[in-house]
Structures are given as structure tokens and as C-alpha cells.
């Protein structure tokens with residue numbers, strides 16, 4: 137594996153508050169790694185350490201084999217950074233902003249190319265202060281792409297974008313990845329991680345709660361089947377639940393909920409039973425585990441552990 141980003145026991149504290157409490161992860165060349173987490177989990181604090189904007193309080197971070205803070209001169213021109221809130225001079229036009237930035241970037245793409253990539257060509261003469269929130273995000277991205285970076289750091293790149301712009305940005309990120317760019321992004325949109333990420337980490341209160349490929353993180357969670365039995369039927373009439381693959385069950389207010397790690401087997405056996413006994417399962421809902429459920433359970437589970 138050609139490791140491009142590596143953190144070991146990485147920590148960041150603000151005065152006496154530990155925002156990042158020792159995290160380890162690696163990102164290989166050409167990979168897209170998504171950092172997810174609840175508000176205040178420590179994503180931006182981590183990203184800033186990777187970008188060389190701050191010194192860790194503990195542990196180590198390497199980007200392209202170097203310390204991004206100490207070896208800033210060697211690393212800076214090989215990375216692209218899209219901050220959560222880029223600050224631009226409000227009176228400059230979009231084109232002037234890109235040209236100004238290009239002047240400080242070695243080997244910059246032509247300004248027109250950066251604007252075309254981010255679908256801002258039609259807005260080049262508009263002053264920055266007149267852009268919508270979504271257009272500003274795209275201008276941020278255009279600037280991050282100017283130096284044809286090997287590694288791209290994107291902090292919530294599609295926040296504030298409408299559905300179409302979000303999908304266009306995903307296409308652009310996929311294209312950059314196909315060209316070999318390594319991408320680390322933070323996002324609150326779980327669908328974004330599902331669409332783009334090769335691997336992800338879910339952070340909670342300064343720690344990584346789980347990490348892996350999307351399917352691995354999701355497969356740790358159970359799938360669910362829920363339905364209502366007719367009033368003259370009882371849960372006990374079903375075949376034994378454990379051999380059907382059911383790991384947990386409940387029956388609240390007439391709604392039966394079955395959890396299973398073998399959705400196909402459980403659903404098949406349930407429907408076969410219903411067919412043979414002539415029972416109608418009302419409001420039947422069969423649902424695979426999703427990243428959203430994994431996320432919610434992790435956040436909830438860790439909170440419960442802390443309050444114990």
C-alpha cells in the first residue's frame with residue numbers, strides 16, 4: 137500500500153479541552169476516505185492537523201511522507217485545501233479571485249479551466265459578495281483544485297449546495313479520483329459518503345468509533361423486518377425465531393420488529409410461514425441496515441456507555 141496520509145495516536149487540545157483524543161488511520165494513494173461524525177466530534181480539528189495548519193498536542197501525522205506542519209514548504213504545493221468557510225475579498229469578481237489565487241500557486245491550472253470544472257464559467261464576472269452560498273462553495277473548490285493537487289482535503293464540500301450541484305460536485309470528485317487524486321473529505325451527508333468513499337471513519341467525541349469500507353461498517357449492524365399481525369394471531373405462533381436468523385425481537389402495540397443478520401433467510405422463512413398459514417402481514421417493511429442506522433447506533437451507543 138502506498139500510504140499518503142498516516143496518523144498515529146493523533147491528539148489536539150484547546151486549552152484544557154481534548155477535541156481529538158488519539159486517532160489512528162491511513163489513507164492510500166488514490167483512495168477517497170470520508171471522516172464522518174456528530175457535531176463537534178473533532179473532524180475539522182483533525183483536518184486542520186492534516187493540512188499543517190496546527191501542531192498536534194500528541195501523536196504524529198504524516199502527509200506524503202512528511203510532517204505537514206514542520207515540512208510545510210515541501211507539502212503545501214502538493215495538497216489542495218477547501219476550508220469549511222473560505223474568506224474571499226467580497227468586491228473581487230469570481231475570475232479576479234481565481235486569478236489572484238493562481239498567482240500564488242505554482243503550476244496552476246488556467247483560471248478558465250478551474251471555473252469550468254466547478255461550473256462557474258457563467259459567473260466569472262460576478263462579484264464574490266453577490267454569489268449564493270452554494271456558488272461560494274464551488275468557488276472554494278475551484279481554488280482548492282488550482283494547483284492540480286495530489287491530495288485534496290475537502291471540509292463539508294457540498295454543504296449548502298442544491299441537489300443538482302451536489303451531484304455535479306460528486307461527479308467532479310469522482311473524476312479527480314479517477315485521475316489518481318487522493319481525497320479526504322468530511323461530510324454530514326451520509327449518502328455522500330456512501331456514494332464516494334472507499335473507506336470511512338465515524339468519529340464521536342474525539343475518537344474513531346468505527347472505520348472500514350461502507351459495506352463493512354453497515355454489515356456490523358442488523359437488518360430489520362417489521363409487520364403487524366392480525367388481532368387473532370400471536371408472535372408465539374411463528375416458527376422458532378432463532379433458527380430463522382432472528383437476533384432480537386419485540387412486539388409493541390401490535391407491531392412486531394425482528395432484527396437479523398441474515399435478511400434473506402429470515403424474510404424467506406417469515407413469508408413462507410405467512411403463505412402456508414394464510415396470515416396477512418400488514419404494514420410489512422423489510423429493510424437492510426444502512427449507513428445512517430450504523431451512524432445513529434454508534435452515536436447513541438457511545439453516549440449510553442459514557443452515562444453508565
Ligand SMILES: Nc1ncnc2c1ncn2[C@@H]1O[C@H](COP(=O)(O)OP(=O)(O)OP(=O)(O)O)[C@@H](O)[C@H]1O
Pocket residue numbers: 150153155173174175176177178179180181182
Ligand atoms: N479554537 C477552539 N477553541 C476551543 N474549542 C474549540 C476550538 N475549535 C473547536 N473547538 C471545539 O472542539 C470540538 C471539535 O470541534 P470540530 O470543529 O473539530 O468538530 P467537527 O467534528 O468538525 O464539528 P462540526 O461537524 O460541527 O463541524 C468542539 O467541541 C469544538 O467546540
